[in-house]
Amino acid sequence: MIDQQISFFTKIIGTTSIVFGVISAIVQVVKLFLEPESIHVTFLALIFSFFLIFLGRKKILTKLVNLALNHRMTSKIIIFCSPIVLSILLILLRVSMGLEAWKKMNTEGGFIEYGTSLAFLIGAIFAFPIGKFFVSNQEKFLGYLYYLISAGTFFVGMEEISWGQKLLGFESSEFFQNYNSQEEITLHNLIWVNEYLDKGLMFVALVAGISWLIYKLISKAKHNYKVKFIIPRWFLASFFIIVFLFFYLIEYVEIWNSTIENFQESAELIFSLGGLCFIAINFFAIGEYSLRASSNSPKNISLSQK
Numbered sequence: 001m002i003d004q005q006i007s008f009f010t011k012i013i014g015t016t017s018i019v020f021g022v023i024s025a026i027v028q029v030v031k032l033f034l035e036p037e038s039i040h041v042t043f044l045a046l047i048f049s050f051f052l053i054f055l056g057r058k059k060i061l062t063k064l065v066n067l068a069l070n071h072r073m074t075s076k077i078i079i080f081c082s083p084i085v086l087s088i089l090l091i092l093l094r095v096s097m098g099l100e101a102w103k104k105m106n107t108e109g110g111f112i113e114y115g116t117s118l119a120f121l122i123g124a125i126f127a128f129p130i131g132k133f134f135v136s137n138q139e140k141f142l143g144y145l146y147y148l149i150s151a152g153t154f155f156v157g158m159e160e161i162s163w164g165q166k167l168l169g170f171e172s173s174e175f176f177q178n179y180n181s182q183e184e185i186t187l188h189n190l191i192w193v194n195e196y197l198d199k200g201l202m203f204v205a206l207v208a209g210i211s212w213l214i215y216k217l218i219s220k221a222k223h224n225y226k227v228k229f230i231i232p233r234w235f236l237a238s239f240f241i242i243v244f245l246f247f248y249l250i251e252y253v254e255i256w257n258s259t260i261e262n263f264q265e266s267a268e269l270i271f272s273l274g275g276l277c278f279i280a281i282n283f284f285a286i287g288e289y290s291l292r293a294s295s296n297s298p299k300n301i302s303l304s305q306k
Contacts (some may be wrong), residue, residue, distance in 0.1 A: 002069075002287045009283065010061040012125055020118060021052030024111070041101045044093070045111055069284065076235040079277060083239045083270050090266045103262060112265045113160055119272035120157030124150045126276075126283040130229070133286045142229055153275065159186050160268075202247035205271060208232050209240035228285060232278045239274025243267050 028046040032039065054060065068075040094102045127150035135143030161167065162184040177183045181194045188197055211231045219227075232240065246267040249256040 002284070005284055005287050006062060006065050008129075009065060009126075009280070010058050012122065014056040014058050014061050016118065016122060017052045017056030020114075021049045021056060024052070025049035041097060041104065080235040080238050083242050083274065086270060086273075087242055087266075090263065094263070099262070112269050116265065116269045116272045117157045117160035119269070119276045120153045120160065123272075123276045123279045124154035124157060126279045127153060130279070130283055130286055134229075139226075142226065145230070149279070153279070156188075159188050162186050198247050198251060201268075201271065202244055202251065205240040205243040205247065208274070209237045209244055212237060225289065229282050232274070236274055236278055236281075239270055239277070243271045243274070 025046060028042050028049060031042045032046075035042065127146050131143045131146030131150060133143075134140070134146065137143075158164075163186070165172070165185050172180065172183050172185050176185050179191050180186060181189045181191055187193060209232075212234050215227060215231055246260065246263065249260060250264070
């Protein structure tokens with residue numbers, strides 16, 4: 001089963017990475033001629049586009065996946081550190097680019113927002129087979145939960161790109177023009193929802209970031225294997241705590257508001273990558289779950305939560 005999972009994973013990630021990289025590279029080349037004043041931003045995006053194309057090669061991805069599966073603790077440490085490193089790189093980019101260039105990359109419809117949408121949409125693809133696996137193995141709660149996660153991440157991913165409106169350029173109906181804060185065909189920007197969106201994301205990020213610790217402190221079943229499919233483990237906490245801190249500062253510490261407000265799309269990207277990592281890790285975990293279930297009673301299945 002693990003070989004099939006690796007093949008499926010590399011196919012989805014590889015194809016997405018190459019297609020996104022090629023499209024992005026073409027866009028950046030066009031920008032070099034149309035927006036010569038933003039050459040340094042465009043050049044960085046072009047380098048990243050070529051990196052995505054390189055990363056999408058099946059041989060490269062397969063080797064990286066096997067390394068991750070064979071060196072679990074090292075992989076966990078790398079995952080834990082990755083949002084911290086990404087945040088530092090984003091701050092350095094903001095300082096080196098200047099405000100106007102940074103806004104272009106971080107604005108609605110910008111390069112980073114498309115990355116966020118892509119992360120959610122890929123998460124939807126991997127969450128669905130997890131749900132299917134659990135339903136077929138009579139674990140209906142986990143199965144329907146992952147079907148819901150798949151539908152939810154697909155919805156959020158499409159909302160990020162206004163259901164294709166930004167790409168296709170069609171106009172919003174009168175309802176969305178009147179009641180949507182950005183006059184787009186999106187539900188999360190409706191005036192009744194948008195007011196509470198940041199607080200809601202802050203709360204979700206906090207719960208996702210500390211739930212593993214709460215479970216560890218209060219639960220007597222320290223090695224309940226199924227919990228890992230519900231609660232993000234410690235090495236994913238860094239993604240969500242960073243997002244929580246960002247929105248907390250935005251909402252409740254006024255002195256920071258003007259300084260970091262232009263990082264909102266970046267914070268949402270980090271959140272989406274944390275969600276994608278959670279789903280992808282559990283996508284591979286169902287293979288291990290299946291192997292353990294074939295040789296042991298489900299009651300004896302355990303995985304260290306350390």
